[in-house]
Amino acid sequence: MGIFKKLGWFFKQEKKSYVIGVTCLILVSVLQIISPRIIGITIDDIGASRLTMSILLTRIGILVAVGVAQYLLRYVWRTNIWGSAAKLEKTMRRRLFHHFTQMDNKFYQKYRTGDLMAHATNDLGAIEGVAGSGILTFADSLVNGGVTIIAMILFVDWRLTLIALLPLPLLAITSRRLGSKMHEAYKEDQAAFSSINEKAQESITGIKVIKTFGQEEEDIADFDSKIDFAIGKIKRVMWLDSMFDPLITLIIGISYVLTIIFGSLFIMRGDITIGQLVSFIDYIAMLIWPMFAIGRLFNVLEKGSASYDRVQELLDEESVINEPENPIREKAQGDLHVKVDEFKYEAAEEKIDLKQIDFTIKEGHTLGIVGKTGAGKTSILKLIMREYDNYQGAITFGDHDIKDYAFDSLLTSIGYVPQDHFLFSMTIRDNIRFAVPKATEERVIKAAELTAVHEDIIGMPEGYDTMVGERGVSLSGGQKQRLSIARAVLVEPELLILDDALSAVDAKTEEKILSNLKASRGNKTTIISAHRLSSVMHAQEIIVVDEGQIIERGTHQELLALNGWYTKMFEQQKLESKIEGGDA
Numbered sequence: 271m272g273i274f275k276k277l278g279w280f281f282k283q284e285k286k287s288y289v290i291g292v293t294c295l296i297l298v299s300v301l302q303i304i305s306p307r308i309i310g311i312t313i314d315d316i317g318a319s320r321l322t323m324s325i326l327l328t329r330i331g332i333l334v335a336v337g338v339a340q341y342l343l344r345y346v347w348r349t350n351i352w353g354s355a356a357k358l359e360k361t362m363r364r365r366l367f368h369h370f371t372q373m374d375n376k377f378y379q380k381y382r383t384g385d386l387m388a389h390a391t392n393d394l395g396a397i398e399g400v401a402g403s404g405i406l407t408f409a410d411s412l413v414n415g416g417v418t419i420i421a422m423i424l425f426v427d428w429r430l431t432l433i434a435l436l437p438l439p440l441l442a443i444t445s446r447r448l449g450s451k452m453h454e455a456y457k458e459d460q461a462a463f464s465s466i467n468e469k470a471q472e473s474i475t476g477i478k479v480i481k482t483f484g485q486e487e488e489d490i491a492d493f494d495s496k497i498d499f500a501i502g503k504i505k506r507v508m509w510l511d512s513m514f515d516p517l518i519t520l521i522i523g524i525s526y527v528l529t530i531i532f533g534s535l536f537i538m539r540g541d542i543t544i545g546q547l548v549s550f551i552d553y554i555a556m557l558i559w560p561m562f563a564i565g566r567l568f569n570v571l572e573k574g575s576a577s578y579d580r581v582q583e584l585l586d587e588e589s590v591i592n593e594p595e596n597p598i599r600e601k602a603q604g605d606l607h608v609k610v611d612e613f614k615y616e617a618a619e620e621k622i623d624l625k626q627i628d629f630t631i632k633e634g635h636t637l638g639i640v641g642k643t644g645a646g647k648t649s650i651l652k653l654i655m656r657e658y659d660n661y662q663g664a665i666t667f668g669d670h671d672i673k674d675y676a677f678d679s680l681l682t683s684i685g686y687v688p689q690d691h692f693l694f695s696m697t698i699r700d701n702i703r704f705a706v707p708k709a710t711e712e713r714v715i716k717a718a719e720l721t722a723v724h725e726d727i728i729g730m731p732e733g734y735d736t737m738v739g740e741r742g743v744s745l746s747g748g749q750k751q752r753l754s755i756a757r758a759v760l761v762e763p764e765l766l767i768l769d770d771a772l773s774a775v776d777a778k779t780e781e782k783i784l785s786n787l788k789a790s791r792g793n794k795t796t797i798i799s800a801h802r803l804s805s806v807m808h809a810q811e812i813i814v815v816d817e818g819q820i821i822e823r824g825t826h827q828e829l830l831a832l833n834g835w836y837t838k839m840f841e842q843q844k845l846e847s848k849i850e851g852g853d854a
């Protein structure tokens with residue numbers, strides 16, 4: 271029942287619909303007791319030879335009117351209660367999705383995609399169940415059951431009612447016990463479902479790797495073990511659930527036996543008529559559903575409650591990256607100054623991921639960041655994009671610290687092209703104009719030309735209308751990279767960040783893209799992080815990062831003169847491209 275309290279905010283919000291719905295449910299229950307009563311009276315009238323045609327027709331008329339009224343009332347409660355339940359699902363779905371969009375990297379490291387998907391599907395479905403079938407079964411079991419019992423007392427005999435209901439406490443005791451077990455079992459069941467979801471998502475995404483390494487059998491075995499585990503959990507839920515139904519059948523059976531034995535005695539003693547006993551037996555039949563409803567109610571409520579707790583746990587997670595109270599809403603632009611004294615991904619870890627990083631990029635200039643893999647290049651870029659706040663030092667963009675800007679002001683000024691590019695399941699055109707959905711065709715084409723991908727696109731069967739993503743055309747790594755750059759370039763960002771974004775394009779195309787960018791971006795700033803030194807050669811400043819620190823800095827010429835890591839790499843790469851027959 272705690273879930274009703276947890277969802278109190280929603281029931282308050284939808285008070286009107288629920289009052290109408292539950293009132294109609296009560297009226298249906300009240301109308302329901304009329305038919306057995308009329309049948310009972312009619313049987314007694316037949317026994318006493320009192321039944322005339324006009325009485326019979328009047329009673330048939332009443333039965334029809336009751337039937338029609340029930341039909342209409344049922345329609346009203348259904349639309350009100352089911353309609354509200356759908357609203358709850360929509361509200362929770364939006365709340366959860368909005369929360370997902372607000373969360374930081376740590377959140378996505380903690381929760382896997384499959385787990386989040388399980389929350390957004392199964393759990394929300396179970397919560398909706400409370401507002402729909404939960405309320406229905408709750409009202410039905412209480413109202414229907416209550417009204418029927420009152421009818422039994424009023425129209426037949428209170429003693430017989432008491433006798434027939436003797437087995438009921440058994441139901442109450444068992445329901446209480448099973449309820450708490452069900453809550454725990456369902457929580458475990460949902461956690462197991464999350465882990466299947468995670469596994470399925472990972473296996474589908476990584477299917478190429480699995481196949482390449484011939485790990486299909488192992489992956490299937492792993493999946494099987496997860497399914498077996500989940501089935502064990504589901505079985506327990508079903509086992510607990512299935513305890514209710516036989517119990518209810520048993521209780522009803524005992525009630526029938528008691529009714530026949532004591533009802534016959536009461537007739538013989540002249541306390542009730544045969545017609546009243548017939549009505550009574552009808553009323554007992556009418557108690558079957560409310561009793562089953564109680565069983566289902568516990569199931570629905572415990573599932574809903576466990577799911578609500580799971581979803582609430584996600585909603586309670588707070589992002590550590592937040593906007594200040596009065597954020598700066600002007601567009602971030604100007605010189606970029608990065609001064610990071612120390613940064614660790616995990617405060618508890620000893621390893622320092624960045625230290626003494628200090629550089630300024632003048633507005634309109636280009637900075638190159640190079641260094642071996644794992645040196646800290648991407649980490650610097652992540653800090654500029656405010657993915658982490660827990661560093662010592664300050665990063666200013668224009669006149670303000672990046673932490674003082676509204677997210678929108680800072681992030682719309684930055685066009686970021688990550689190493690692991692991601693294209694959506696939409697047309698090439700929509701992928702390019704993702705951040706500016708209303709961009710004209712000219713702007714889209716210009717962005718594609720700048721990034722040397724236009725020719726590739728028009729060579730595709732449906733040109734810019736070609737679908738990409740999971741269900742679309744297969745693109746090469748280089749094409750994907752160039753589309754990702756086009757998407758960022760179209761925004762004309764104040765700061766364009768290319769994070770090893772040209773690694774899959776050949777040296778000639780890279781040169782073309784870089785010179786296009788240089789010519790088109792005027793006084794806008796660019797950061798290029800790369801392994802291939804030819805990507806950064808023309809930058810006004812290049813920093814060499816190693817183990818989270820800047821070990822060399824200067825222009826291409828200055829760095830060559832240093833005769834350090836940069837020079838060594840440059841010579842090595844020149845040799846490699848000569849061997850490959852390239853001309854970079």
Ligand SMILES: Nc1ncnc2c1ncn2[C@@H]1O[C@H](COP(=O)(O)OP(=O)(O)OP(=O)(O)O)[C@@H](O)[C@H]1O
Pocket residue numbers: 615616623641642643644645646647648649650689770
């Ligand atoms: N989310 C994270 N949590 C903890 N450590 C991380 C995280 N991301 C990166 N690191 C660590 O920070 C260090 C620097 O990584 P970073 O990705 O910045 O290197 P990089 O120079 O961009 O490497 P590459 O050229 O291979 O992309 C690495 O030791 C890496 O393991």
